[in-house]
Amino acid sequence: MDIFQDSAQEHLIKVGEIENGGNHGTKINVRGLTRISDKGEQILKKVNVDISKGSIVGVIGPSGSGKSTFLRALNRLWEPPSGTVFLDGQDICDLDVLNLRRKVGMLFQLPVLFEGTVADNVRYGPQLRGNKLSDNEVYKLLALADLDPSFFNKSGGELSVGQAQRVALARTLANEPEVLLLDEPTSALDPISTQNIEDVLMKLNKDRGMTVIMVSHSIKQIQRIADEVCLLVSGEIVETLSPNQLCEAKHPMALRFLELSS
Ligand SMILES: Nc1ncnc2c1ncn2[C@@H]1O[C@H](COP(=O)(O)OP(=O)(O)OP(=O)(O)O)[C@@H](O)[C@H]1O
Numbered sequence: 001m002d003i004f005q006d007s008a009q010e011h012l013i014k015v016g017e018i019e020n021g022g023n024h025g026t027k028i029n030v031r032g033l034t035r036i037s038d039k040g041e042q043i044l045k046k047v048n049v050d051i052s053k054g055s056i057v058g059v060i061g062p063s064g065s066g067k068s069t070f071l072r073a074l075n076r077l078w079e080p081p082s083g084t085v086f087l088d089g090q091d092i093c094d095l096d097v098l099n100l101r102r103k104v105g106m107l108f109q110l111p112v113l114f115e116g117t118v119a120d121n122v123r124y125g126p127q128l129r130g131n132k133l134s135d136n137e138v139y140k141l142l143a144l145a146d147l148d149p150s151f152f153n154k155s156g157g158e159l160s161v162g163q164a165q166r167v168a169l170a171r172t173l174a175n176e177p178e179v180l181l182l183d184e185p186t187s188a189l190d191p192i193s194t195q196n197i198e199d200v201l202m203k204l205n206k207d208r209g210m211t212v213i214m215v216s217h218s219i220k221q222i223q224r225i226a227d228e229v230c231l232l233v234s235g236e237i238v239e240t241l242s243p244n245q246l247c248e249a250k251h252p253m254a255l256r257f258l259e260l261s262s
Pocket residue numbers: 037038043061062063064065066067068069070
């Protein structure tokens with residue numbers, strides 16, 4: 001048996017799943033997540049939340065309420081987390097951190113690309129695990145992120161922020177994540193680039209059942225794409241609502257925030 005052929009075959013099947021809509025969704029259960037700053041301030045206060053497999057969840061709330069801190073806990077960008085985060089029932093602290101970050105990809109407000117070409121960036125994650133993506137696989141990932149083949153050999157410095165954000169998305173998708181964490185991924189983008197990213201996210205969610213958690217300051221954006229919205233105020237998820245129920249929020253600060261934001 002040729003093991004190289006077998007591992008190539010296995011990899012091809014995975015890429016095929018990306019194209020054809022494999023089921024990569026994962027449920028997340030957060031219990032008692034707490035973060036206290038060095039100065040003793042409570043940034044997150046025993047956050048409990050259940051995120052269904054394959055859902056798009058928006059996280060909104062006033063500036064400084066702990067949205068980014070919450071998101072970063074989900075792939076252990078700070079630790080040790082006090083409280084527990086379960087991915088499909090498994091405590092994330094029991095996972096190897098690199099494996100966790102492969103399963104749970106993250107995009108930030110401003111994309112940071114590594115030196116080299118777009119293709120080098122897209123190949124980065126699999127290469128760390130000893131897999132070299134073929135040109136064809138890179139083209140497929142670019143297409144998933146709505147980038148045409150001409151981007152393959154461009155360098156990061158030649159790209160607009162919107163294009164770079166889509167390359168960062170393709171690079172994340174190369175790791176075949178089950179969950180995508182997005183921290184204001186379109187706040188630096190124009191409306192057309194924003195729409196491109198939203199379309200890609202909704203397609204990934206629809207076709208692959210990918211679980212998406214997105215922090216955004218735009219209520220309209222959250223209403224366009226999310227199935228459920230968590231309102232985070234002063235380190236607590238005070239309400240979880242459907243996007244068209246936001247006007248029914250009861251928490252006074254959440255309500256004031258929503259009124260001022262709409
Ligand atoms: N590394 C840190 N050390 C100390 N305090 C921190 C740290 N990171 C964040 N904070 C504080 O935690 C609180 C929550 O910050 P966080 O960035 O999570 O809020 P946010 O809701 O995402 O804000 P914004 O909407 O402005 O991005 C803030 O008061 C912030 O100053």
